[in-house]
Amino acid sequence: MAVNSAPGTSGYAFGERAPSRVITPESVEQLAAALRDCDTKGEAVVFFGGGTLQGLGHAPARYDVAVNLRALNHVLEYEFRDLTISVEAGMTVEQLNATLAERGQFVPLDAPQTARSTVGGVLAGGWCGPRRAAYGRPRDALIGTTVVLADGTIAKAGGMVVKNVTGYDMSKLYCGSLGTLGAIVRANFKTLPVPQTRRIAIARLPERTHRRAAEHIASLDVEPAAALVVQGFADDIDGHDGIDGRIFLLFEGSQTLVDRSTRELRSALGAAGVPETTLFDAGAGMAFARLLDAYLVRLGDRSVTYRILGLPSELLTRWETVSRLAREHGLNLETLQDIRTGDLIARVSATLSGHVTERIPGFDVALHSALPRIAVLTAPESLRGSLAMWGALPPSLQTMRALKARFDPKGTLAPGRYVGGI
Amino acid sequence: MESATRERFAERLIDAIGADAVLTAPEDLAVYSFDAYSEERLPSAAVLPKDARDVSAIVRIANECGEPIVPRGAGTGLCGGAAPVRGGVVVSFARMNRILSLDAANRRARVQPGLINLDLSKAALPHGLFFGPDPSSQKISTLGGNTGTNAGGPHALSYGSMTNHVLGLEYVDGSGEILHTALDDFGYDLTGSLVGSEGTLGIITAIDLRLMRLPPAIRVFLAAFADVETASAAVSAIVAAGIVPTALEIMDKLIVQAVEAHYHAGFPLDAGAVLLVEIAGQPDDMQAGERAIGEIARAHGALSWRSATDADERDALWAARKGAAGALGRIAPNYYIQDATVPRTRLPQAVHRIDEIARAYKLLVGNVFHAGDGNLHPLLIFDRRERRQVEAVIAAGTEILTACIALGGTISGEHGIGYEKRETLPLVFSSDDLATMGRVRDVFDPKRLFNPDKIFPSGAVCGEVRAQPQPAAGAGAWL
Numbered sequence: 001m002a003v004n005s006a007p008g009t010s011g012y013a014f015g016e017r018a019p020s021r022v023i024t025p026e027s028v029e030q031l032a033a034a035l036r037d038c039d040t041k042g043e044a045v046v047f048f049g050g051g052t053l054q055g056l057g058h059a060p061a062r063y064d065v066a067v068n069l070r071a072l073n074h075v076l077e078y079e080f081r082d083l084t085i086s087v088e089a090g091m092t093v094e095q096l097n098a099t100l101a102e103r104g105q106f107v108p109l110d111a112p113q114t115a116r117s118t119v120g121g122v123l124a125g126g127w128c129g130p131r132r133a134a135y136g137r138p139r140d141a142l143i144g145t146t147v148v149l150a151d152g153t154i155a156k157a158g159g160m161v162v163k164n165v166t167g168y169d170m171s172k173l174y175c176g177s178l179g180t181l182g183a184i185v186r187a188n189f190k191t192l193p194v195p196q197t198r199r200i201a202i203a204r205l206p207e208r209t210h211r212r213a214a215e216h217i218a219s220l221d222v223e224p225a226a227a228l229v230v231q232g233f234a235d236d237i238d239g240h241d242g243i244d245g246r247i248f249l250l251f252e253g254s255q256t257l258v259d260r261s262t263r264e265l266r267s268a269l270g271a272a273g274v275p276e277t278t279l280f281d282a283g284a285g286m287a288f289a290r291l292l293d294a295y296l297v298r299l300g301d302r303s304v305t306y307r308i309l310g311l312p313s314e315l316l317t318r319w320e321t322v323s324r325l326a327r328e329h330g331l332n333l334e335t336l337q338d339i340r341t342g343d344l345i346a347r348v349s350a351t352l353s354g355h356v357t358e359r360i361p362g363f364d365v366a367l368h369s370a371l372p373r374i375a376v377l378t379a380p381e382s383l384r385g386s387l388a389m390w391g392a393l394p395p396s397l398q399t400m401r402a403l404k405a406r407f408d409p410k411g412t413l414a415p416g417r418y419v420g421g422i
Numbered sequence: 423m424e425s426a427t428r429e430r431f432a433e434r435l436i437d438a439i440g441a442d443a444v445l446t447a448p449e450d451l452a453v454y455s456f457d458a459y460s461e462e463r464l465p466s467a468a469v470l471p472k473d474a475r476d477v478s479a480i481v482r483i484a485n486e487c488g489e490p491i492v493p494r495g496a497g498t499g500l501c502g503g504a505a506p507v508r509g510g511v512v513v514s515f516a517r518m519n520r521i522l523s524l525d526a527a528n529r530r531a532r533v534q535p536g537l538i539n540l541d542l543s544k545a546a547l548p549h550g551l552f553f554g555p556d557p558s559s560q561k562i563s564t565l566g567g568n569t570g571t572n573a574g575g576p577h578a579l580s581y582g583s584m585t586n587h588v589l590g591l592e593y594v595d596g597s598g599e600i601l602h603t604a605l606d607d608f609g610y611d612l613t614g615s616l617v618g619s620e621g622t623l624g625i626i627t628a629i630d631l632r633l634m635r636l637p638p639a640i641r642v643f644l645a646a647f648a649d650v651e652t653a654s655a656a657v658s659a660i661v662a663a664g665i666v667p668t669a670l671e672i673m674d675k676l677i678v679q680a681v682e683a684h685y686h687a688g689f690p691l692d693a694g695a696v697l698l699v700e701i702a703g704q705p706d707d708m709q710a711g712e713r714a715i716g717e718i719a720r721a722h723g724a725l726s727w728r729s730a731t732d733a734d735e736r737d738a739l740w741a742a743r744k745g746a747a748g749a750l751g752r753i754a755p756n757y758y759i760q761d762a763t764v765p766r767t768r769l770p771q772a773v774h775r776i777d778e779i780a781r782a783y784k785l786l787v788g789n790v791f792h793a794g795d796g797n798l799h800p801l802l803i804f805d806r807r808e809r810r811q812v813e814a815v816i817a818a819g820t821e822i823l824t825a826c827i828a829l830g831g832t833i834s835g836e837h838g839i840g841y842e843k844r845e846t847l848p849l850v851f852s853s854d855d856l857a858t859m860g861r862v863r864d865v866f867d868p869k870r871l872f873n874p875d876k877i878f879p880s881g882a883v884c885g886e887v888r889a890q891p892q893p894a895a896g897a898g899a900w901l
């Protein structure tokens with residue numbers, strides 16, 4: 001097991017807060033021993049996959065040891081005829097995708113920056129992307145896990161079968177727990193066959209077509225796998241904005257079905273006053289990957305990206321609220337409006353770096369008093385301390401605190417990073 | 423409980439939620455003393471709350487009196503989950519059976535736990551929507567019970583089990599507090615933890631559920647095979663080819679004959695096994711879907727392949743399939759239904775082992791199962807008056823579970839662990855695994871009053887001896 005001390009720790013800092021060492025366990029047992037040791041000594045630990053989602057949550061309240069999980073990156077079992085796979089969770093999503101692609105399969109994780117993001121990080125970060133309306137969330141594809149707890153306990157849950165109610169469904173609890181309950185070291189998934197055809201449809205939205213286009217898309221006979229209105233993200237996502245932004249749709253399915261659905265889309269968009277739709281199959285995968293990456297792309301140190309959740313039917317109202325607040329605070333706003341899931345991704349930025357520290361914290365306060373379910377996806381480290389990070393406290397916070405206390409009584413794992421300062 | 427204490431307990435319940443909501447007479451309590459798995463013992467009381475506030479009051483009182491609390495839906499559970507094995511108070515949701523809201527635009531509904539599963543799909547139908555999970559018991563089982571067991575059903579193959587459809591919950595915790603959790607809240611996924619917890623973590627008082635668009639095209643096919651093993655091999659091959667239909671169900675000859683005698687749905691009577699295939703989606707894909715699956719089925723020994731001609735025939739086939747257990751109840755004295763899952767490539771081996779085990783114990787076995795998920799349901803037929811047969815059924819049941827574990831599978835795909843399989847759980851999970859689950863229990867229900875003696879094995883620590891399970895289902899007990 002590699003142990004580095006400063007300066008090898010620079011990639012693991014949260015602003016000023018850097019760990020005194022970084023350890024890279026090469027086996028689950030090594031990890032368990034290391035954690036037990038830290039727990040005994042009262043050293044605080046933060047787990048690292050690719051670090052792509054470390055923008056979530058508060059900076060750790062205490063921080064001694066960074067645990068790099070990327071050496072745990074092997075395929076453990078790939079029963080492709082069963083449509084199941086078991087991997088070590090430090091594997092990058094790219095590596096997972098490549099393994100599955102060889103057999104014409106995929107797991108709908110919708111993770112950004114797959115060359116860096118790891119399976120465990122995506123799960124622990126509670127990531128869910130635009131195709132979840134079509135395929136479910138990562139938690140729904142997850143059929144089993146092994147975790148290591150703060151005291152070194154190695155615990156598994158679920159298994160390698162696609163339908164399982166044997167014991168508590170612990171895997172759900174670890175998903176989205178941001179490394180505050182344990183380290184996910186093994187993840188078992190059910191896989192899906194890759195659809196025959198993948199097609200991206202992009203269309204500029206002329207003035208005052210936004211609402212109608214969204215409505216028409218929501219009532220398409222064949223539902224796209226992902227359907228978003230994009231405004232901005234000019235350097236990050238394919239296509240060009242009209243006055244009202246642009247449509248970005250992904251269709252997946254058989255060739256005949258995708259052909260029909262894109263015909264229907266064209267006429268629906270035509271009726272909504274959107275004249276031109278660009279379609280492409282070759283490169284659709286890359287274009288979709290760029291869309292996903294955009295969720296985490298920051299404009300240097302001048303932007304903050306929020307995920308603002310809510311019902312699909314309230315998406316436009318929420319967008320209007322956020323637009324108004326951004327205007328009032330003199331900030332640029334770029335958005336991804338996910339028509340199928342209701343997610344609103346909002347990237348606010350200032351042109352002058354002085355305006356970032358002056359304006360964004362005020363915007364953050366206003367945003368939180370207007371809307372309840374907000375999380376910061378990525379922000380400059382210097383701003384983290386002045387942003388609310390997690391939105392309204394969940395009604396069952398008390399229970400969550402108790403769970404944390406029961407799983408990690410000494411507060412060894414990512415203390416303070418999570419909701420309500422857990 | 424002493425009878426004086428019991429009276430005092432009942433009085434307090436009556437004070438809190440009204441006399442008409444509290445049952446204590448033995449003849450009234452009898453129906454709350456068992457579920458579809460086993461007959462157990464009379465509770466001290468059964469209560470019929472009308473809302474979450476009532477449930478909260480009940481939990482507080484039971485807590486103060488140290489009485490176990492057993493939530494109960496329709497009692498169709500097949501693992502003793504709703505049976506008050508340690509007495510206490512049974513909480514029935516018969517009066518909490520309404521749809522609180524149906525939001526067609528966002529495809530979601532909020533329901534009370536006592537709502538019958540099928541009633542939700544019926545209410546959603548005019549909006550072009552339906553509810554995905556459809557346990558075969560869906561005409562009688564409740565959404566609270568379905569949530570409690572994380573129920574599956576034939577369509578779990580493509581739509582998933584309950585946990586993939588529950589968006590949020592209102593629940594009462596061990597201290598009697600009414601709490602809320604939603605998938606879209608930030609923070610730990612308490613929703614996912616409560617689903618499938620079989621009443622051991624909290625009492626669910628409202629459920630937010632995802633609805634789905636009705637598929638515009640549905641086709642159902644029937645393929646006949648020489649035996650269950652061949653049919654299973656065909657299912658393995660379909661899945662291995664990367665095809666995931668909406669349902670892949672197998673019935674063996676014994677079941678088909680029982681079903682046909684009652685439903686006359688048109689299943690072939692001479693086949694050793696029948697495979698029921700459903701595909702659903704857009705009309706554009708139906709022909710190709712049928713061709714691909716039909717070819718694999720024929721290549722793997724299908725003796726015939728036939729398509730249901732219209733919606734009526736399709737519905738008739740499904741009604742018969744879902745009524746299979748009940749139909750068997752008409753001809754068999756008693757049966758014990760097992761529930762295990764294996765990786766789908768292992769299906770042929772699993773059914774072969776089941777057959778061997780049944781033979782060794784001289785038991786008649788029927789098979790009707792969710793093959794596409796690898797979810798087996800052997801029904802072991804016996805006569806409960808014959809002690810030797812009861813013993814054989816229990817021993818064979820355990821051996822089947824062990825065999826499925828050896829094949830990389832597990833001991834319950836959808837029915838749950840409950841009372842029935844709690845001593846079998848250590849075959850799947852280490853004591854560390856179980857202790858980790860126990861930590862969750864500690865948080866939600868520190869006093870262990872919610873459904874005690876369920877899921878978790880009786881610890882060697884307390885030296886509890888395993889009570890003899892009493893599989894008593896069958897003979898139409900619940901139909």
Ligand SMILES: Cc1cc2nc3c(=O)[nH]c(=O)nc-3n(C[C@H](O)[C@H](O)[C@H](O)COP(=O)(O)OP(=O)(O)OC[C@H]3O[C@@H](n4cnc5c(N)ncnc54)[C@H](O)[C@@H]3O)c2cc1C
Pocket residue numbers: 457458492493494495496497498499500502503504515535556557558559562563564565566567568569570571572573574575576620621622624625626627747748836837840873900
């Ligand atoms: C003929 C037949 C066919 C069946 N087919 C299937 C099938 O295809 N798929 C399948 O999954 N199951 C099937 N089952 C099993 C059974 O129907 C399911 O387990 C069902 O989910 C139980 O629902 P219920 O309302 O009867 O709940 P109950 O049996 O009353 O309770 C089930 C469990 O949930 C708990 N519970 C009930 N209500 C609540 C609540 N409000 N809060 C917290 N916990 C609660 C109970 O304590 C218990 O542990 C079948 C059963 C029969 C008899």
